[in-house]
Amino acid sequence: MTAAAPESQRREGLLHAIWQRVGLAPVLLTALLVVNVWLNPARFGPAAWGTLIGLAAPLIGAALASTPAILGGRGGIDVSVGPTMGFVNAILVKVLIMNLGLSSPFIIVPMAFVIGAGIGAVNGFLAAYVRIQPIVATLGTYLILVGVTLTILPAPMGTIPHWLKTLSGPFSIIPIGAIFLAWWGIRRLPFYDHLMATGSDDRAAYTAGIAVSAVRFFSYVITGAFAGIAGLMLTALIGSADANIAPTFTLIAISAVALGGVSLAGGRGSLFGAAIGAIDIFLIQSALTFFNVSTFVLQIAYGSILVIAISLTAVEDRVAKARKA
Amino acid sequence: MKLSFETTGARVAGAIAIAAGLHLVGALVIDGYSSPFSIRAMLVLACLLAVACVGQTLTIIIGGIDLSIPFVIGFANVVAAQLYGEGMSFALVCAIVGVLALGIGALNGAISAGLAIHPLIVTLGIGTIIQGCVLVWTRGFPSGSAPAAVTQFVSIGGSVGPVPVPWLVPCFVVLSALIIVILNRTPYGRRLFALGSNPRAAALALIDPLRMWMITYAFSALFAAVAGVLLLGFTGSAYGDVGQPYLFQTIAAVVIGGTALVGGSGSFLGTVAGAVVLTEINTLLIGLGLRPSMVQAALGFVILLLVSLYGREAHVRNTI
Numbered sequence: 267m268t269a270a271a272p273e274s275q276r277r278e279g280l281l282h283a284i285w286q287r288v289g290l291a292p293v294l295l296t297a298l299l300v301v302n303v304w305l306n307p308a309r310f311g312p313a314a315w316g317t318l319i320g321l322a323a324p325l326i327g328a329a330l331a332s333t334p335a336i337l338g339g340r341g342g343i344d345v346s347v348g349p350t351m352g353f354v355n356a357i358l359v360k361v362l363i364m365n366l367g368l369s370s371p372f373i374i375v376p377m378a379f380v381i382g383a384g385i386g387a388v389n390g391f392l393a394a395y396v397r398i399q400p401i402v403a404t405l406g407t408y409l410i411l412v413g414v415t416l417t418i419l420p421a422p423m424g425t426i427p428h429w430l431k432t433l434s435g436p437f438s439i440i441p442i443g444a445i446f447l448a449w450w451g452i453r454r455l456p457f458y459d460h461l462m463a464t465g466s467d468d469r470a471a472y473t474a475g476i477a478v479s480a481v482r483f484f485s486y487v488i489t490g491a492f493a494g495i496a497g498l499m500l501t502a503l504i505g506s507a508d509a510n511i512a513p514t515f516t517l518i519a520i521s522a523v524a525l526g527g528v529s530l531a532g533g534r535g536s537l538f539g540a541a542i543g544a545i546d547i548f549l550i551q552s553a554l555t556f557f558n559v560s561t562f563v564l565q566i567a568y569g570s571i572l573v574i575a576i577s578l579t580a581v582e583d584r585v586a587k588a589r590k591a
Numbered sequence: 592m593k594l595s596f597e598t599t600g601a602r603v604a605g606a607i608a609i610a611a612g613l614h615l616v617g618a619l620v621i622d623g624y625s626s627p628f629s630i631r632a633m634l635v636l637a638c639l640l641a642v643a644c645v646g647q648t649l650t651i652i653i654g655g656i657d658l659s660i661p662f663v664i665g666f667a668n669v670v671a672a673q674l675y676g677e678g679m680s681f682a683l684v685c686a687i688v689g690v691l692a693l694g695i696g697a698l699n700g701a702i703s704a705g706l707a708i709h710p711l712i713v714t715l716g717i718g719t720i721i722q723g724c725v726l727v728w729t730r731g732f733p734s735g736s737a738p739a740a741v742t743q744f745v746s747i748g749g750s751v752g753p754v755p756v757p758w759l760v761p762c763f764v765v766l767s768a769l770i771i772v773i774l775n776r777t778p779y780g781r782r783l784f785a786l787g788s789n790p791r792a793a794a795l796a797l798i799d800p801l802r803m804w805m806i807t808y809a810f811s812a813l814f815a816a817v818a819g820v821l822l823l824g825f826t827g828s829a830y831g832d833v834g835q836p837y838l839f840q841t842i843a844a845v846v847i848g849g850t851a852l853v854g855g856s857g858s859f860l861g862t863v864a865g866a867v868v869l870t871e872i873n874t875l876l877i878g879l880g881l882r883p884s885m886v887q888a889a890l891g892f893v894i895l896l897l898v899s900l901y902g903r904e905a906h907v908r909n910t911i
């Protein structure tokens with residue numbers, strides 16, 4: 267054999283590894299980008315990138331936030347990510363900025379983070395220690411958060427300080443970057459390996475001496491803290507407090523996560539994949555909006571692309587497995 | 592096996608006890624809570640919820656979940672009203688809606704089992720598509736209404752002979768008995784529990800998972816469609832989002848009823864008790880004069896409280 271064979275094999279292995287980590291999402295991303303730029307060069311020209319990132323930021327944040335809890339496995343999921351963002355939005359604008367007159371970033375940003383992490387800790391306690399099935403536990407907090415948010419905020423109101431508004435444009439890359447930086451740090455801790463091991467097979471992980479419950483607990487705390495940051499991004503984008511926008515993010519974020527190749531069974535996937543999945547969904551929405559189709563058609567297309575994309579990912583997985591066998 | 596049956600039995604008993612306890616509290620705290628009218632209203636509401644929960648119970652026992660239920664409810668609600676409003680005979684309308692629902696459910700099951708994708712995301716995707724299709728078809732403004740027979744069938748003021756409950760209630764009792772018999776006494780029921788508790792062993796027992804999933808999800812969608820048509824009779828006019836509250840309520844009712852979300856155990860009797868518990872809580876909280884938003888928050892809190900009392904999962908160390 268020539269020397270070229272192992273070289274191409276290795277390259278194929280690398281491609282395959284990338285594919286395994288993020289699935290179909292990057293292919294879809296490229297296709298969608300081409301379509302969008304072709305349809306609407308002005309909107310997608312380099313000058314508009316900042317605005318675009320700002321518009322996509324809350325969804326990307328919600329998808330990133332949803333991922334750690336899902337990685338923990340055994341039905342791990344946080345359906346309260348959307349309502350957490352809404353609650354953070356309401357507290358920041360209504361209570362801190364309007365009622366208490368606190369608008370310094372050194373108070374607002376840590377508060378978003380702390381509120382999110384606190385809600386995450388409650389979710390983690392319920393799911394990991396009380397051992398309520400995660401979808402039910404976070405559904406409970408979902409209902410509580412939506413109810414409380416609507417009570418604080420019966421109608422949309424409020425304004426935000428200037429520094430927060432600037433986070434809605436090109437600078438929205440800062441909170442997203444902060445989340446990735448935090449995750450980059452977490453990946454360097456033993457915790458990350460424990461989380462992935464727990465997600466793949468919690469019984470094996472437990473017998474190997476991993477504190478499975480504690481690992482799951484912290485996965486929810488991280489999810490909550492990221493959701494708090496996503497709430498900050500949402501606040502920057504909408505520029506006021508609105509109780510009705512955020513809860514809708516939950517299901518879209520979970521779709522984005524699945525599209526981004528994160529296994530809903532746990533133990534497989536990455537934040538990077540989740541972000542690409544979210545951008546995919548954003549691009550689908552904006553391409554369809556360009557055609558001026560009704561939101562109804564948008565819904566059909568969005569559902570179809572989701573089902574087709576995850577089906578293709580599953581088929582590819584099968585083919586890869588069959589080839590290996 | 593015996594142990595798990597006892598646990599499920601205990602959970603069902605717990606759910607029934609809580610429903611009774613809630614009713615007692617309501618009767619003590621709120622005037623007229625136990626009046627015949629209020630009991631009839633709660634019975635009808637609980638029956639409607641429990642019909643929507645049939646599918647959720649079956650799909651959770653098999654080890655899945657069905658998030659398309661609210662969308663199929665809305666689909667059946669709007670399509671039935673629209674077709675009936677255009678002058679089609681109601682029997683034909685029901686047949687069309689039923690067949691379409693069976694098809695939607697079978698597709699859900701086929702994709703989930705055939706490609707081994709988590710049903711959560713499949714049913715959500717399919718549900719979104721269905722809702723979009725219905726909206727496009729009606730341009731967002733559904734019209735039409737329910738035939739008087741359906742309205743009478745679910746009307747709170749209706750009566751069966753001398754008994755002051757609408758026909759929905761006795762029919763639902765028969766339906767529940769049928770489902771309980773099917774789950775416990777037929778090959779289908781055994782296969783369902785076998786697949787849910789151990790898919791690999793089930794395959795060795797010559798159970799065809801794809802076929803079982805398709806049948807089960809088809810049933811789920813069919814009962815969601817039934818709930819949609821009944822809701823049409825209950826509210827009087829078509830509304831595409833009528834099923835949305837049922838998204839999480841069906842899951843909550845099933846879990847309160849003692850069915851584990853990991854699959855392989857559970858009972859429909861428990862789900863019925865769970866539906867009654869949810870209806871009681873809702874009525875109680877509204878009766879106490881809470882605002883709708885606070886009712887929602889309190890509902891979340893009570894679900895957490897109840898499930899932490901008796902719906903807890905085993906620790907990893909006990910699953911090895």
